[in-house]
Amino acid sequence: MSTTHGIYRIAILLTLGASALGLWCLAAWAQVKPPNEDGPALAQAAPAAAAQTNYLGVRRCKLCHDRDPKRLATDKSADELRLTEYVQLTEFSTWYQHDKHAQAYKVLEGPLGKRMGEILKTNVTQDKSCLSCHATLHDGKLPPESRRFELVLGVACESCHGPSRQWFVPHMEPAWRVTPTAEKQKLGMLDVRQPLVKAKVCLSCHLGDAQQDRVVTHEMYAAGHPPLGAFETQAFLDQMPPHWLPLAQKNERVRKQLKYDPADLPAAKTVALGGALAMRESLKLLAASANDPHRPHPELARFDCYACHHDLRPDGWRAKRNPRGIPGRPTLTEWPHSLVDLALRQASSTKDDYEKRRADWKAATAPLHAALGAQPFGDPKLIGSPADKESSAGRAIAFLDALIGELDKRPYDQSAALASLRQLCIPPAPNDFGVDFAVDFDSARHRAWAIRSLYAGLSPKPANDSEIGVVLDELTTGLRLALPPRTASDAKTKGGEVEAALGDTLKTLASYDPAWFQSLLKKLSELLPKSP
Numbered sequence: 001m002s003t004t005h006g007i008y009r010i011a012i013l014l015t016l017g018a019s020a021l022g023l024w025c026l027a028a029w030a031q032v033k034p035p036n037e038d039g040p041a042l043a044q045a046a047p048a049a050a051a052q053t054n055y056l057g058v059r060r061c062k063l064c065h066d067r068d069p070k071r072l073a074t075d076k077s078a079d080e081l082r083l084t085e086y087v088q089l090t091e092f093s094t095w096y097q098h099d100k101h102a103q104a105y106k107v108l109e110g111p112l113g114k115r116m117g118e119i120l121k122t123n124v125t126q127d128k129s130c131l132s133c134h135a136t137l138h139d140g141k142l143p144p145e146s147r148r149f150e151l152v153l154g155v156a157c158e159s160c161h162g163p164s165r166q167w168f169v170p171h172m173e174p175a176w177r178v179t180p181t182a183e184k185q186k187l188g189m190l191d192v193r194q195p196l197v198k199a200k201v202c203l204s205c206h207l208g209d210a211q212q213d214r215v216v217t218h219e220m221y222a223a224g225h226p227p228l229g230a231f232e233t234q235a236f237l238d239q240m241p242p243h244w245l246p247l248a249q250k251n252e253r254v255r256k257q258l259k260y261d262p263a264d265l266p267a268a269k270t271v272a273l274g275g276a277l278a279m280r281e282s283l284k285l286l287a288a289s290a291n292d293p294h295r296p297h298p299e300l301a302r303f304d305c306y307a308c309h310h311d312l313r314p315d316g317w318r319a320k321r322n323p324r325g326i327p328g329r330p331t332l333t334e335w336p337h338s339l340v341d342l343a344l345r346q347a348s349s350t351k352d353d354y355e356k357r358r359a360d361w362k363a364a365t366a367p368l369h370a371a372l373g374a375q376p377f378g379d380p381k382l383i384g385s386p387a388d389k390e391s392s393a394g395r396a397i398a399f400l401d402a403l404i405g406e407l408d409k410r411p412y413d414q415s416a417a418l419a420s421l422r423q424l425c426i427p428p429a430p431n432d433f434g435v436d437f438a439v440d441f442d443s444a445r446h447r448a449w450a451i452r453s454l455y456a457g458l459s460p461k462p463a464n465d466s467e468i469g470v471v472l473d474e475l476t477t478g479l480r481l482a483l484p485p486r487t488a489s490d491a492k493t494k495g496g497e498v499e500a501a502l503g504d505t506l507k508t509l510a511s512y513d514p515a516w517f518q519s520l521l522k523k524l525s526e527l528l529p530k531s532p
Ligand code: HEC
Pocket: 012, 020, 023, 056, 057, 058, 060, 061, 062, 063, 064, 065, 082, 083, 084, 085, 086, 087, 157, 158, 161, 164, 168, 171, 172, 173, 174, 175, 176, 177, 184, 193
């Protein structure tokens, strides 16, 4: 153990040179003197309490995680020293040059951000209600004054991996690889290799999390914020772009060390867990906004946008579907419901078990349905708080908590993934609230992303892979499943790709026809291998 340890230190020093040497000194020093990492001079200038932070900042990570990806093919020395067999150390470059998260703050300074600021009468580059999702806050607070400038780096490493002060030194040791998730978490690291952990991190910004003050309100939407539509965790991970190598692609020794099981499909697990989590988190948001003392109920952003914002067309598909709930009343955002059934199925061992779970889910959501039906936008007192397990929202949330716990323990193999794929191709059954459910645009995207993610994880692929591919491509184009690529390779530019693509996405939405989607699902279900 201590020899490997030694190899690591030497390798890091040799490969990364003087900057790393300085870093090791810093690291050692940080351990001795935790509170003021900016040094004695700054500590004198700034009050000690204000400088106290568990976040070391992305510049620290860059010292080691900034290997040139282009040199990977030619530079084998690091691999020989086992320095990069676990992580490639190119993560910073991928993030900085290709990942939109690196420009998440810059878009606040762009034309749309500026306009939103004028309409909302706030300085969006300093407002925590924007920065909570567009930059790296320090446990929900602005960084200390001396480090305020780091906000411009947007959604950086520690936004997703957790504040690093306590895990910074131990995390470079090979022993850390096999440290249990709970131990990593104790030191502040979010073990995003785990499907549950990563789905929760992503959804906290891409759906919202009231506890972390990450909420897009209707006011923000009306000021121009792009709608946060469907978010299927695995599909978004694949398009982030990935700065990691999946375990399946790491070398034999690492796979053995981490007990790699080729039968286990982490991507499929992420789809099911992410689906159940999206529902849970959206109910938490609903309950939080229903009882927010600072804002009057209702928060329209928790309801189906297109219940209010759609063209009234006499022959439109919306008018033809069965009313969801009481006719004429806005219903909850639809897409988070769309993978709950998949999660229920995955957790069930038999058909009877599945039927029972469906009935239990219906029972668990019945009080919430009543609370939402009691008056337009629901009765906030009846909706209740997420923490109160007896409240109507609390009951549904507790049900999903238990389901998520079960799913997390279950393996997900090829046959389970195939069963999930087949299930996703069956037109959705009556929804949780007991009425027919036409698949709206966002739900169709959510479902189609899930299908693509599950299919991509299959290995080997079915014999008619190319025929299936044609249908998947049709879904990809028809629903605009490919997110816009980042156009500039420099995080100093103002970004804005999401806004630029919005016009086309909304056009696709307006011409979207559920019958077309159902027909593609049918085609796909005929092509997929039948169950044994
Ligand atoms: C001095 C070099 C160095 C610095 C600085 C550094 N890392 Fe690392 N990091 C490594 C090495 C080496 C590994 C792989 C260790 C191994 O092979 O087991 C690693 C692994 C990781 C992993 C994978 C851990 C796991 O549990 O799977 C993450 C995530 C990570 N680093 C994030 C960061 C972040 C975020 C920062 C900045 C706060 C940072 N690192 C700073 C050297 C460094």
